[in-house]
Each structure stands twice: as structure tokens, then as C-alpha cells.
Amino acid sequence: MRAQADRQAIADLGVLYARAVDDHDVDSVVAMYTADGVFERRGVAATGRAEIRAAYVASFDTYRTMLHTPHPGVVQLHGDGTASGWSHGHAELATRSTLVLASFRYEDDYRRVDGRWLFAKRSITFMYAVPADELATSFGSVERMRWPRTAPEPADYPESAPTWETYRA
Structure with a gap:
């Protein structure tokens, strides 16, 4: 029972x-992290x-x-x-x-503090983040990171997965 309740929480x-x-x-949002928690976005950590x-305020200021x-x-x-x-x-x-459309993956570490589950670490990586009008033309490209006012960059996955090149072996 405890495991089921923990998973649901x-x-x-x-x-x-x-x-x-x-x-x-x-x-x-901040209260969902442990006091020593880490939020990592594409390898840049806020601890x-x-x-x-500050990391979330910057994001909120960018995306209305x-x-x-x-x-x-x-x-x-x-x-x-x-x-x-x-x-x-x-x-x-x-x-x-x-309008930016994004697909992302979270890798999370959790810790129960005073009976409540919190993020000890939340890392986000992206399969794509592109202006809506560019999704169709960019989806087949490796350079699917196209934030406004930045140069296109390679996406974080799936090309980085070890199986990406070895699945035919």
C-alpha cells in the first residue's frame, strides 16, 4: 500500500x-524542490x-x-x-x-521530506523546441532546437541514445 501511495504522490x-x-x-514551483534541489536545463544547473x-522567473519573463x-x-x-x-x-x-512547440523528457530524483515527495533534482532535455510554423520542416532535422532569436542547435535526443546507431547490429 505504501508503494502505491508513494507512486501516486x-x-x-x-x-x-x-x-x-x-x-x-x-x-x-520552488516549494516542490528540496532545499538543496537542482533544476537542470540542457546541462545548465540551478542549485x-x-x-x-531565478531560473523559473527568467523563463516566465520569456514565455507569457x-x-x-x-x-x-x-x-x-x-x-x-x-x-x-x-x-x-x-x-x-x-x-x-x-508560438514555440516543444517535446521534452524529465529525468527526476525525488526525496520524501516531512512526509511529502519533492524534486531533489529535475533535469529537462528536448526532442524539439521550434516555432510552430517551422515544426513540419524541422522535425526530420537533427537541428530541432530553434528557440526564438537563437541559431538552430542539435536536439538532445534521440540521436544521443546508444541505440540510435546500433539498432541494426
């Missing part, structure tokens, strides 16, 4: 997180609640309207008040002039 954390991000509720807050749609993930409970897991999601992110 962790699943709820992901959904509540998406809503808080979309609502620009920075206090709720501790003050840095995490956000809609994150989390997908069910996989959670492994470690039995010591920690867990790890991963999940996928999609997002629509609007600047004043551009």
Missing part, C-alpha cells in the same frame, strides 16, 4: 508542477531554491503563456525515502510574437 507532483509552471506560480527561483502537458512516466522507489524516474511531455510556449 510522485505522479501528482508532476501534474501539480505543470499547472504551477503554467500559472507562473513561482512560489509553488538551491534561490537559483531555482505556457501550456505544459505531462505524460505518465516511470518511477522507481528505492525504499529509503528516495526515488527516481523519467517522463515525457509537450508544451506550447508563447512569447509576444512566437
